[in-house]
Amino acid sequence: MSESDREGDAQVDVALIARWQRGDQRAATEIVGRHAQALARYAAAQGVREAVEELVQDTFVRAFNSIGSFRADSSLRTWLFTILKRLVLDRQRTERRRRNQVELDETHAVQEFDALDGMVADETLVRVKQAVDRLSGLQREVFALRVTEGLPYSEIATLVGSTEGACRVHYHNAMRAVKEYLSDD
Amino acid sequence: MTDCPNGLMRDLLPEHALGLLPAAEAARVAQHLAECATCRADLVLLKQVRAAQSLGVPRMDVAAIASALPSAPATSRPAQRIASHRWFGGHAWQYAAAAGLVLVVGGGIVWRAMPTGEEARLADSSRVVVAPVESAGVREPLPADDGISFGGGLSDLSVDDLQALLGQMDSVRTLPSSDPESVTPVIAMNEGGKTL
Numbered sequence: 406m407s408e409s410d411r412e413g414d415a416q417v418d419v420a421l422i423a424r425w426q427r428g429d430q431r432a433a434t435e436i437v438g439r440h441a442q443a444l445a446r447y448a449a450a451q452g453v454r455e456a457v458e459e460l461v462q463d464t465f466v467r468a469f470n471s472i473g474s475f476r477a478d479s480s481l482r483t484w485l486f487t488i489l490k491r492l493v494l495d496r497q498r499t500e501r502r503r504r505n506q507v508e509l510d511e512t513h514a515v516q517e518f519d520a521l522d523g524m525v526a527d528e529t530l531v532r533v534k535q536a537v538d539r540l541s542g543l544q545r546e547v548f549a550l551r552v553t554e555g556l557p558y559s560e561i562a563t564l565v566g567s568t569e570g571a572c573r574v575h576y577h578n579a580m581r582a583v584k585e586y587l588s589d590d
Numbered sequence: 591m592t593d594c595p596n597g598l599m600r601d602l603l604p605e606h607a608l609g610l611l612p613a614a615e616a617a618r619v620a621q622h623l624a625e626c627a628t629c630r631a632d633l634v635l636l637k638q639v640r641a642a643q644s645l646g647v648p649r650m651d652v653a654a655i656a657s658a659l660p661s662a663p664a665t666s667r668p669a670q671r672i673a674s675h676r677w678f679g680g681h682a683w684q685y686a687a688a689a690g691l692v693l694v695v696g697g698g699i700v701w702r703a704m705p706t707g708e709e710a711r712l713a714d715s716s717r718v719v720v721a722p723v724e725s726a727g728v729r730e731p732l733p734a735d736d737g738i739s740f741g742g743g744l745s746d747l748s749v750d751d752l753q754a755l756l757g758q759m760d761s762v763r764t765l766p767s768s769d770p771e772s773v774t775p776v777i778a779m780n781e782g783g784k785t786l
């Protein structure tokens with residue numbers, strides 16, 4: 406996908422929104438199909454392990470209820486990420502209050518992953534996953550947005566509430582930390 | 591374990607791995623990769639990271655998610671069409687005068703009521719806003735400075751109506767926002783013809 410493809414991709418989303426606004430419900434399904442899995446990955450990168458689909462569904466419901474506030478100067482996916490992130494923070498706050506429990510820490514994240522039922526994964530990928538899970542929350546988020554979603558630093562900075570320069574540094578530090586972890590075998 | 595000294599190439603590798611680079615830039619990265627074993631190893635690692643980050647992520651059920659979404663807006667607004675025919679009736683000069691009043695006075699009020707940030711946003715008319723369609727059937731994305739519309743047509747408005755409209759305009763302080771904080775609707779839509 407080239408830059409113009411990326412732009413074309415954004416235009417596809419804008420056209421789908423317009424179709425939905427004209428009464429075509431199938432356009433909504435297409436939008437969900439285009440972004441649901443990326444939202445699930447983004448949720449996972451933030452340590453969400455439970456009720457991921459419910460979270461993604463809530464994200465879309467909120468998005469469609471306030472579609473008028475979407476401006477095409479960022480991608481629809483980034484806008485959806487923003488909504489999901491707020492929901493994750495709300496959920497974490499609620500859970501902390503309810504169970505008086507600290508945020509998912511690194512050890513917990515790794516244990517959750519190791520305990521995944523019936524998971525048969527390549528051993529190398531498991532090691533890589535462990536390396537990523539050991540990053541700090543912010544590093545992991547920037548790393549995921551850059552490596553897995555390919556977002557430009559400008560949009561990553563908006564999402565994580567930082568600057569492009571800082572995000573670039575987080576990415577490179579994360580890369581270095583992952584390589585160090587893997588070379589320690 | 592070392593880092594490639596070419597910072598630009600290191601920076602571009604994730605987008606290269608995802609095929610997001612324009613052709614010319616992708617060719618430059620490919621040429622660098624042919625000469626740099628460190629970046630080749632990094633590229634392999636990036637692909638592994640992508641695969642690893644999908645591990646344990648449940649497959650989303652698109653149909654189930656879509657079934658929970660709000661219904662698409664309705665598609666007809668006959669009152670507006672009727673009103674637009676009446677515009678060309680025998681009292682066009684009255685309507686023209688009313689339109690002038692709304693545009694000059696109303697526009698001034700809205701501009702004055704707007705916070706500074708909004709002024710800057712409106713000034714940037716090159717930006718495209720996906721506007722809500724309310725009940726209209728065929729509304730395409732609008733320029734950002736089209737903040738106000740009224741669906742009933744001026745022909746429906748008496749002097750009293752115009753006064754009421756101006757009063758409503760005075761109370762409009764916000765336009766659709768891209769503020770990520772805002773995940774609730776920010777556009778007021780009413781059932782009647784006059785939409786603000």
Ligand SMILES: [Zn+2]
Pocket residue numbers: 594595596599600622626627628629630
């Ligand atoms: Zn290199």
